[in-house]
Amino acid sequence: xxxxxxxxxxxxxxxxxxxxxxxxxxxxxxxxxxxxxxxxxxxxxxxxxxxxxxxxxxxxxxx
Amino acid sequence: xxxxxxxxxxxxxxxxxxxxxxxxxxxxxxxxxxxxxxxxxxxxxxxxxxxxxxxxxxxxxxxxxxxxxxxxxxxxxxxxxxxxxxxxxxxxxxxxxxxxxxxxxxxxxxxxxxxxxxxxxxxxxxxxxxxxxxxxxxxxxxxxxxxxxxxxxxxxxxxxxxxxxxxxxxxxxxxxxxxxxxxxxxxxxxxxxxxxxxxxxxxxxxxxxxxxxxxxxxxxxxxxxxxxxxxxxxxxxxxxxxxxxxxxxxxxxxxxxxxxxxxxxxxxxxxxxxxxxxxxxxxxxxxxxxxxxxxxxxxxxxxxxxxxxxxxxxxxxxxxxxxxxxxxxxxxxxxxxxxxxxxxxxxxxxxxxxxxxxxxxxxxxxxxxxxxxxxxxxxxx
Numbered sequence: 001x002x003x004x005x006x007x008x009x010x011x012x013x014x015x016x017x018x019x020x021x022x023x024x025x026x027x028x029x030x031x032x033x034x035x036x037x038x039x040x041x042x043x044x045x046x047x048x049x050x051x052x053x054x055x056x057x058x059x060x061x062x063x
Numbered sequence: 064x065x066x067x068x069x070x071x072x073x074x075x076x077x078x079x080x081x082x083x084x085x086x087x088x089x090x091x092x093x094x095x096x097x098x099x100x101x102x103x104x105x106x107x108x109x110x111x112x113x114x115x116x117x118x119x120x121x122x123x124x125x126x127x128x129x130x131x132x133x134x135x136x137x138x139x140x141x142x143x144x145x146x147x148x149x150x151x152x153x154x155x156x157x158x159x160x161x162x163x164x165x166x167x168x169x170x171x172x173x174x175x176x177x178x179x180x181x182x183x184x185x186x187x188x189x190x191x192x193x194x195x196x197x198x199x200x201x202x203x204x205x206x207x208x209x210x211x212x213x214x215x216x217x218x219x220x221x222x223x224x225x226x227x228x229x230x231x232x233x234x235x236x237x238x239x240x241x242x243x244x245x246x247x248x249x250x251x252x253x254x255x256x257x258x259x260x261x262x263x264x265x266x267x268x269x270x271x272x273x274x275x276x277x278x279x280x281x282x283x284x285x286x287x288x289x290x291x292x293x294x295x296x297x298x299x300x301x302x303x304x305x306x307x308x309x310x311x312x313x314x315x316x317x318x319x320x321x322x323x324x325x326x327x328x329x330x331x332x333x334x335x336x337x338x339x340x341x342x343x344x345x346x347x348x349x350x351x352x353x354x355x356x357x358x359x360x361x362x363x364x365x366x367x368x369x370x371x372x373x374x375x376x377x378x379x380x381x382x383x384x385x386x387x388x389x390x391x392x393x394x395x396x397x398x399x400x401x402x403x404x405x406x407x408x409x410x411x412x413x414x415x416x417x418x419x420x421x422x423x424x425x426x427x428x429x430x431x432x433x434x435x436x437x438x439x440x441x442x443x444x
Binding site: 003004005008011012014015018019022023025028029032035036039042043045046048050051052053054055056057 | 206208218231239240242261336339347353354364
């Protein structure tokens, strides 16, 4: 799964681009579709319920 | 006393004490007569042995006492230096191997500038400052959406439970990597350093170093220069939450962020999932709105293009019109009527054939002459 912060950054970039630029309808639609997909993935990531916990044992003999 | 002392018989093997017997007896007398007590004086000839044991003298203007402080008593204590005024709690005894009267020190407190701890703290802090490790410009920003969060703390302390609970509530998207360490006692310094060393090789976005409250001795590992330097060298941002809010350790000072409690450190390390979901909602709305606006732009542009097309057609028609006028003017100029208008005339026979040559016009020949405003009859003479 892509990193959440990258997902959100890309989403923000898409929204800004769509808001600011005079785009072809084709390109606007493409951006919109990508934005919706990224939004869906981001929401899915956010809905993950369980914190994953991993214990790493320390190296016993301190140098 | 009255009897004469028989030196020779007293000096026999049976009558004399061995050295060992004397020192043993003297030691017993001293230990029985002088219970552990507080002594104050100035430190002189301080020496720390590789074994960790400390040897020094305590002195005042008139006397001095040999002192030993064993490693198991001094392990967490910063070393004092010569000339320092101290209090020691010690057991007077006799070191039999050398027959020396000495104090076995169990506690050592400095009266100088807030004590040994404070002195050692200031000394280490000065060294860190000199190397620029406390420079505020070194502080790194925390990642807004961490993927992997590592925690160095005691595996069974309240600090870990608090951190786990807060991260689990706010940002369960993350993976929590716990690296247990001894956070107090003789091995704490080495244990914390080796945990940090371990984490520095893992792909971790942010690190929390935490320990619950305790006495300055309990927190001492986090006040050592070695731990402080290890924290400063971590490749990822570090949040430090050591002790209570009032205790600021060197670890806190070199960390990128200092949190008052382990829970606060966990909060600082994570965004709140609920807020991020709201943020996503807003982005979704903006996305939809932006598409509406973008498509409106496109429609407007289509309209504009249509207008331009019509306008260009008009222009072309206008141009063609002008051309037509010009052409007709030129046609007009070539019209025979216009030529007649300039004073020329055309002669034709009765069939309407134009008579252009002398041979066509013999004497007596009748013709019709066309001038600009009509025709007349004529005859060649």
